[in-house]
Amino acid sequence: MKAFMEPKSVALIGVSRKSGPGSFNIMENMMQYGYKGRIFPVNPKAREILGTKVYPTIRSVREEVDLAVISTPRENALSILEDCAASKVKAAIIVNQGYADADDKGKEIQQGILEVARRGGMRVLGPNTLGVLNNFNGFTTSFMPIGKERSPVGLICQSGILFVGAMEFSGAIGKGIDIGNACDIGFYDALRYLGEDPDIKIIAIHMEGLNQAREFASLAARVVKEKPIIILKTGSSERGAASAMTHSGTMAGNYHVYRAALQKTGVTFLEEDGKMFYAVKTLGSLPPMKGGKVAVITFSGAAGIMISDALERHGLSLSSLTANTIRSTAELSPEWMPLGNPLDIWPAVMKHGAAKAYSVALRAVMNDPNVDGVICVAIAPEMPAFSFLDVSGAINEAMEEAPQKPVVAWLYGPNPLEMRKHFESAKRIMTYPTLELASWSLSILRDRHKVLGMKKSEMR
Amino acid sequence: MKAFMEPKSVALIGVSRKSGPGSFNIMENMMQYGYKGRIFPVNPKAREILGTKVYPTIRSVREEVDLAVISTPRENALSILEDCAASKVKAAIIVNQGYADADDKGKEIQQGILEVARRGGMRVLGPNTLGVLNNFNGFTTSFMPIGKERSPVGLICQSGILFVGAMEFSGAIGKGIDIGNACDIGFYDALRYLGEDPDIKIIAIHMEGLNQAREFASLAARVVKEKPIIILKTGSSERGAASAMTHSGTMAGNYHVYRAALQKTGVTFLEEDGKMFYAVKTLGSLPPMKGGKVAVITFSGAAGIMISDALERHGLSLSSLTANTIRSTAELSPEWMPLGNPLDIWPAVMKHGAAKAYSVALRAVMNDPNVDGVICVAIAPEMPAFSFLDVSGAINEAMEEAPQKPVVAWLYGPNPLEMRKHFESAKRIMTYPTLELASWSLSILRDRHKVLGMKKSEMR
Numbered sequence: 001m002k003a004f005m006e007p008k009s010v011a012l013i014g015v016s017r018k019s020g021p022g023s024f025n026i027m028e029n030m031m032q033y034g035y036k037g038r039i040f041p042v043n044p045k046a047r048e049i050l051g052t053k054v055y056p057t058i059r060s061v062r063e064e065v066d067l068a069v070i071s072t073p074r075e076n077a078l079s080i081l082e083d084c085a086a087s088k089v090k091a092a093i094i095v096n097q098g099y100a101d102a103d104d105k106g107k108e109i110q111q112g113i114l115e116v117a118r119r120g121g122m123r124v125l126g127p128n129t130l131g132v133l134n135n136f137n138g139f140t141t142s143f144m145p146i147g148k149e150r151s152p153v154g155l156i157c158q159s160g161i162l163f164v165g166a167m168e169f170s171g172a173i174g175k176g177i178d179i180g181n182a183c184d185i186g187f188y189d190a191l192r193y194l195g196e197d198p199d200i201k202i203i204a205i206h207m208e209g210l211n212q213a214r215e216f217a218s219l220a221a222r223v224v225k226e227k228p229i230i231i232l233k234t235g236s237s238e239r240g241a242a243s244a245m246t247h248s249g250t251m252a253g254n255y256h257v258y259r260a261a262l263q264k265t266g267v268t269f270l271e272e273d274g275k276m277f278y279a280v281k282t283l284g285s286l287p288p289m290k291g292g293k294v295a296v297i298t299f300s301g302a303a304g305i306m307i308s309d310a311l312e313r314h315g316l317s318l319s320s321l322t323a324n325t326i327r328s329t330a331e332l333s334p335e336w337m338p339l340g341n342p343l344d345i346w347p348a349v350m351k352h353g354a355a356k357a358y359s360v361a362l363r364a365v366m367n368d369p370n371v372d373g374v375i376c377v378a379i380a381p382e383m384p385a386f387s388f389l390d391v392s393g394a395i396n397e398a399m400e401e402a403p404q405k406p407v408v409a410w411l412y413g414p415n416p417l418e419m420r421k422h423f424e425s426a427k428r429i430m431t432y433p434t435l436e437l438a439s440w441s442l443s444i445l446r447d448r449h450k451v452l453g454m455k456k457s458e459m460r
Numbered sequence: 461m462k463a464f465m466e467p468k469s470v471a472l473i474g475v476s477r478k479s480g481p482g483s484f485n486i487m488e489n490m491m492q493y494g495y496k497g498r499i500f501p502v503n504p505k506a507r508e509i510l511g512t513k514v515y516p517t518i519r520s521v522r523e524e525v526d527l528a529v530i531s532t533p534r535e536n537a538l539s540i541l542e543d544c545a546a547s548k549v550k551a552a553i554i555v556n557q558g559y560a561d562a563d564d565k566g567k568e569i570q571q572g573i574l575e576v577a578r579r580g581g582m583r584v585l586g587p588n589t590l591g592v593l594n595n596f597n598g599f600t601t602s603f604m605p606i607g608k609e610r611s612p613v614g615l616i617c618q619s620g621i622l623f624v625g626a627m628e629f630s631g632a633i634g635k636g637i638d639i640g641n642a643c644d645i646g647f648y649d650a651l652r653y654l655g656e657d658p659d660i661k662i663i664a665i666h667m668e669g670l671n672q673a674r675e676f677a678s679l680a681a682r683v684v685k686e687k688p689i690i691i692l693k694t695g696s697s698e699r700g701a702a703s704a705m706t707h708s709g710t711m712a713g714n715y716h717v718y719r720a721a722l723q724k725t726g727v728t729f730l731e732e733d734g735k736m737f738y739a740v741k742t743l744g745s746l747p748p749m750k751g752g753k754v755a756v757i758t759f760s761g762a763a764g765i766m767i768s769d770a771l772e773r774h775g776l777s778l779s780s781l782t783a784n785t786i787r788s789t790a791e792l793s794p795e796w797m798p799l800g801n802p803l804d805i806w807p808a809v810m811k812h813g814a815a816k817a818y819s820v821a822l823r824a825v826m827n828d829p830n831v832d833g834v835i836c837v838a839i840a841p842e843m844p845a846f847s848f849l850d851v852s853g854a855i856n857e858a859m860e861e862a863p864q865k866p867v868v869a870w871l872y873g874p875n876p877l878e879m880r881k882h883f884e885s886a887k888r889i890m891t892y893p894t895l896e897l898a899s900w901s902l903s904i905l906r907d908r909h910k911v912l913g914m915k916k917s918e919m920r
Contacts (some may be wrong), residue, residue: 159762247761274894302619303709434734
């Protein structure tokens with residue numbers, strides 16, 4: 001994978017003469033991205049592209065080439081790859097569609113690609129891929145613009161839209177590998193690379209089909225002890241599996257068998273889109289949860305009830321708070337107020353102000369030995385008019401001396417974006433758009449703690 | 461309910477002398493809100509509040525009072541209510557907590573409230589409520605600020621946070637009733653009022669406990685033929701049900717029995733928080749879906765697979781597109797491109813541009829007799845740099861002559877807020893943050909069509 005992720009020189013075969021918005025010029029994107037190595041554009045119809053000398057074929061490049069990025073119609077793929085092999089290119093990315101994702105002819109060409117690569121000692125990524133992204137050395141082969149953050153999140157996917165749109169899918173990624181049709185480099189190779197990479201602390205995977213399933217599972221069980229791995233496996237439906245055949249040309253396989261096998265390795269397994277972002281945010285920022293007992297601090301009794309329901313759906317339960325914890329909030333509340341878990345602090349807020357009430361309650365539950373994790377329901381008020389309802393300062397202060405337990409929050413009100421930033425500023429508390437997601441996030445932290453405590457023999 | 465929703469005069473008993481941010485002054489909020497009727501503040505310790513003469517007791521108000529809003533500690537509730545009855549007040553809202561939601565003493569007082577009200581021919585809303593909201597005459601009894609839109613959405617709830625935060629819970633509401641502990645006015649009365657109200661076209665309900673269950677179900681089955689009713693029933697877990705007792709003091713009852721009975725009436729029944737907003741948006745804006753066959757138009761094969769999976773989870777399936785529909789997109793696509801449903805138009809986009817490809821595909825599926833509804837996957841590009849990927853104009857134009865079928869969209873990319881507005885501008889297409897929600901939204905439109913076609917005898 002090193003030739004793909006950290007090439008010293010790159011040949012761009014079939015690079016377009018057009019540049020600017022809408023031209024999707026891979027060379028332009030690579031240069032704007034800050035690649036420091038040498039670029040050799042190859043195009044028999046051009047002499048110069050973006051101020052750089054163009055070569056008619058890869059054979060005419062007389063210097064060492066680590067990586068060839070091939071963006072030509074499939075008809076030329078085999079002969080170009082033969083040329084790459086002859087020129088001792090170490091690795092090739094085949095960008096275009098029209099292979100095993102398309103028709104019988106495409107399948108045949110893809111098979112040929114693999115044979116040429118094996119003979120020439122070359123590794124191939126794709127076809128049907130945007131290639132790679134490495135924000136730690138400013139390198140990408142994507143022809144679409146892509147985020148530049150040095151995030152500890154690594155992404156492996158089989159889709160261009162999730163690759164360039166990683167910000168929405170998984171949050172910012174530091175390194176990414178789009179394996180596309182995965183004719184050679186697959187999930188196994190990609191996971192091995194990211195698993196060993198010290199820049200990467202957590203790995204997000206979008207999976208359609210899986211080759212080398214046994215080797216992958218064994219590797220995942222090893223890597224997951226060091227780094228959380230989250231997998232969204234698609235193709236659970238018959239039609240979805242059939243579509244996977246015409247999208248990445250890979251076999252989705254028996255979904256239920258894959259799910260059981262992958263879950264056993266200790267990875268976080270997702271069934272629905274939209275959850276990867278929150279899984280990464282949760283596992284990447286919060287500590288594992290030692291048990292399944294949760295305390296709820298809430299401005300709203302109604303929300304407390306919804307959380308009780310959601311916790312049960314996710315296999316967690318409400319802690320029995322100690323008398324000490326109850327007493328601390330009872331001292332702030334009216335005499336008639338029944339207190340328990342969920343800990344409804346609204347009457348205390350009305351009497352003593354939001355910051356005071358929240359701070360007292362949070363310190364108490366964090367130090368309660370019966371509590372493994374906490375869900376906070378707070379208000380996201382309009383600022384500055386309703387700043388007296390903003391508890392973000394108070395809770396972050398209370399967290400400074402608090403034990404290592406995960407705390408998640410749901411913010412309700414007209415100003416969630418600004419308040420989320422305040423809540424998450426110290427990276428001790430993460431926020432979620434629904435109580436369902438907040439409750440679920442604690443369940444995956446509970447699972448994470450179990451995985452870290454498991455012996456290797458239990459995981460395979 | 462008329463005395464609550466359209467009072468000509470209101471007495472505010474126990475109104476505070478403090479005003480401004482943080483004082484939660486109910487009178488100040490009512491005046492800022494634009495109430496046109498007469499307000500009689502009642503407070504034995506003040507002579508003037510916000511420039512208005514204050515009465516020492518309700519008995520000293522010698523004019524007709526439609527509605528009394530009582531915000532005093534529970535110790536005084538019964539004697540004040542007796543005074544209201546003596547003064548021929550028609551309706552009373554009891555704002556404070558501390559009744560059946562609290563302890564035995566509170567339960568006893570609440571029972572007394574009901575007895576006084578019955579004897580005096582007075583209706584009571586609460587205790588433990590923010591009261592009502594009517595944006596069609598500028599009236600609210602909430603002591604917290606609240607939206608002012610004349611929306612056709614009516615809300616019934618048992619929680620102040622969902623009442624003042626309706627914008628996040630259900631989207632903007634035009635009328636709202638917080639029934640709180642529901643000692644007298646309950647879901648039945650509130651639904652009857654909103655069901656008959658010509659300003660209200662759709663009804664959102666947050667339900668903890670339900671009294672008069674049989675009458676409510678019978679009424680709901682009748683109203684739902686005219687207006688969609690969406691119910692989030694909380695308290696599915698044992699602990700959640702127990703919390704409902706200490707929140708609104710109402711019995712959550714056997715959740716599974718309630719669910720079965722309510723679903724039979726044809727209402728849209730929700731299990732998780734976060735869905736009410738999308739249910740209202742969907743049922744309030746899109747036509748019912750005649751069958752369960754869905755066409756998918758997508759920029760991304762990966763998203764098409766996820767939709768196939770999600771449709772199956774929600775009891776829907778992919779249409780078999782007619783040869784004509786396939787041909788229309790095939791003409792824009794490379795020869796090798798396998799086309800079906802999901803209809804992957806990315807290669808057509810690369811050849812002919814996004815607007816052309818989307819427009820052709822959408823017209824074709826909308827006119828396909830095998831298609832009951834459509835899911836669109838599109839990009840939310842940065843503007844204006846990537847405006848060539850914006851298909852919002854093209855799809856809204858294509859929708860102008862299209863048959864009445866629901867179309868939902870998922871937008872992927874860095875600019876979802878702006879693009880959502882463009883997509884939804886003609887109110888023919890609604891957008892969702894996940895494919896799961898987009899697929900689910902079609903399933904509730906399918907259910908809605910079934911309900912409208914059902915005979916009344918099938919619904920009870």
